[in-house]
């Protein structure tokens with residue numbers, strides 16, 4: 001089973017009479033256990049693509065299938081998906097990590113006991129037990145990001161979408177999040193992460209798709225792509 005199949009996605013925004021083609025004919029597939037890095041400079045169309053995959057923006061054309069179901073037609077597809085978009089704003093800042101996990105677990109269809117149990121195992125695994133009762137706003141950015149990923153995983157989705165998962169984190173928190181991403185993939189979940197940093201793509205992904213001005217210009221196994229691009233002008237252009 002393919003975890004994600006996105007086929008020929010296109011999206012044009014209409015903004016004060018102007019048309020902006022953000023994404024053109026983007027196709028991506030990800031297998032269970034695979035990490036695909038979606039790499040491109042600011043404004044390339046990464047967020048628009050990931051939002052179409054998450055069912056938040058309807059594509060003008062093309063389709064998305066998550067483990068076979070279309071999030072734009074079948075609400076059940078959303079249960080197969082976890083997402084951390086727009087930084088870590090998928091958590092409530094005045095609630096504790098424990099409360100967030102329980103609340104979002106129940107929202108995603110778990111009963112209270114399951115939500116508590118899965119929530120607790122994620123808190124343990126993500127090193128958040130000490131802070132489980134503190135308000136999220138009192139946690140470090142790295143801990144908030146780990147919690148955001150935990151919340152996205154509480155209903156055990158097959159596909160995880162991460163928009164710039166290490167952006168703005170310090171070195172230690174970045175290492176922590178990178179280790180978690182690898183572990184989550186090893187459990188057999190498919191991961192699509194966006195980044196504008198070649199080194200993050202290199203360290204975390206099995207395959208890289210490069211997007212520029214709304215179009216995929218290359219898609220390769222990461223090792224192959226790094227060999228081609230290392231030290232080239234493209235690296236500089238992305239930074």
Ligand code: ATP
Nearest residue numbers: 013015020022040041042043044045046047048049
């Ligand atoms: P960034 O890392 O800066 O978010 P990105 O690769 O994720 O960049 P998008 O956010 O998808 O790129 O933006 C792609 C293009 O679409 C850009 O030109 C952007 O200005 C434009 N765009 C994005 N959202 C909207 C919107 N809601 N209305 C109009 N134009 C938009």
